[in-house]
Amino acid sequence: MQKVLSFLPDSFAEYEELKAILEGGSALFEIRTVCETRVRGRSFAVFSASIGSTDPLAPAIGFFGGIHGLERIGSQLVLDYMRSLLGRLEWDELLVRQLQSIRLIFVPIVNPGGMWAATRANPNGVDLMRNGPQDADEHVPWLAGGQRLGAWLPWYRGRRGSPMEPEATALLQVVASELASRPFSVALDCHSGYGWRDSIWFPYARTRRAMPHLPEMFALKTMFEHAHPHHGYLFEPQSHQYLLHGDLWDYAYDTRPPASIFLPMTLELGSWIWIRKNPRQIFSRQGMFNPVKAHRTERVLRRHANLLDFLTRAAYSSQRWLPQGVVRQQLLQRAFDFWYRTQHI
Ligand SMILES: [Zn+2]
Numbered sequence: 001m002q003k004v005l006s007f008l009p010d011s012f013a014e015y016e017e018l019k020a021i022l023e024g025g026s027a028l029f030e031i032r033t034v035c036e037t038r039v040r041g042r043s044f045a046v047f048s049a050s051i052g053s054t055d056p057l058a059p060a061i062g063f064f065g066g067i068h069g070l071e072r073i074g075s076q077l078v079l080d081y082m083r084s085l086l087g088r089l090e091w092d093e094l095l096v097r098q099l100q101s102i103r104l105i106f107v108p109i110v111n112p113g114g115m116w117a118a119t120r121a122n123p124n125g126v127d128l129m130r131n132g133p134q135d136a137d138e139h140v141p142w143l144a145g146g147q148r149l150g151a152w153l154p155w156y157r158g159r160r161g162s163p164m165e166p167e168a169t170a171l172l173q174v175v176a177s178e179l180a181s182r183p184f185s186v187a188l189d190c191h192s193g194y195g196w197r198d199s200i201w202f203p204y205a206r207t208r209r210a211m212p213h214l215p216e217m218f219a220l221k222t223m224f225e226h227a228h229p230h231h232g233y234l235f236e237p238q239s240h241q242y243l244l245h246g247d248l249w250d251y252a253y254d255t256r257p258p259a260s261i262f263l264p265m266t267l268e269l270g271s272w273i274w275i276r277k278n279p280r281q282i283f284s285r286q287g288m289f290n291p292v293k294a295h296r297t298e299r300v301l302r303r304h305a306n307l308l309d310f311l312t313r314a315a316y317s318s319q320r321w322l323p324q325g326v327v328r329q330q331l332l333q334r335a336f337d338f339w340y341r342t343q344h345i
Pocket of ligand 1: 067068071191192
């Protein structure tokens with residue numbers, strides 16, 4: 001057995017990249033190990049890194065990736081943004097000022113054990129994005145919506161009633177203490193593998209009902225469209241695609257303090273188009289979820305950097321655009337008409 005293990009690498013590229021970024025930015029980032037995970041004799045840390053205002057009331061934005069170990073491009077996107085941020089801090093006065101009144105939190109590899117082992121699930125075989133305790137209130141897709149049959153099948157939620165997995169608990173703790181505890185915060189969690197188009201999903205995944213912050217989400221969507229008219233994302237509630245048991249963002253959203261405005265989003269990079277352009281990559285396990293050709297990876301990273309930057313600016317400027325009173329009421333109506341009227345009343 002020992003002999004077999006020795007052929008496996010001790011680490012993986014994204015993890016080494018993250019450590020290099022943290023080392024380079026150690027004077028600027030506040031770095032924490034939020035969880036340790038062990039897989040086949042190796043140990044990996046789940047790191048969080050924060051930067052910017054230390055005022056607990058300042059708006060904040062969190063960037064997450066690598067919840068599913070096969071979706072490396074999501075981690076790469078967050079790492080890319082961290083790297084560019086550090087580079088810009090050497091000269092970008094606007095960014096320096098921005099960080100004086102906003103906090104940025106990064107957890108680029110939530111499931112390092114899964115990424116090392118090239119599995120979607122964590123080392124215990126649990127799909128972290130199905131690991132929340134809540135059930136969907138309607139029918140979910142068989143297996144893919146989350147199942148409790150066992151870890152031998154994909155999309156395993158874990159045993160009913162057992163504690164959440166360490167990585168899921170760590171992520172929720174970061175969200176509760178660093179994001180949702182504030183008057184205003186945003187989260188972006190980067191995934192890949194589903195759909196022809198790139199999508200931005202927001203709660204709920206457990207129900208077809210609308211989230212209480214629908215007007216705020218609609219305002220954000222409208223601003224993004226005005227800033228980047230050709231963005232090409234499908235921006236919608238996750239429930240328009242399929243319902244899900246145990247979605248961690250639903251759980252984090254539902255357990256936020258009542259007065260907080262917390263807007264979690266999932267960026268789902270549509271991978272089917274990469275497969276169509278390069279059909280051979282369907283035979284590679286990684287290829288189902290990541291662009292294989294280097295030029296395509298670069299294009300993906302470049303394209304989505306705009307979104308990360310936009311959300312950071314929107315969080316910084318929240319006082320200028322968060323809807324209030326009558327305006328909020330009108331936005332609620334428009335948002336409801338746009339997302340829910342024809343489909344799911
Ligand atoms: Zn995913």
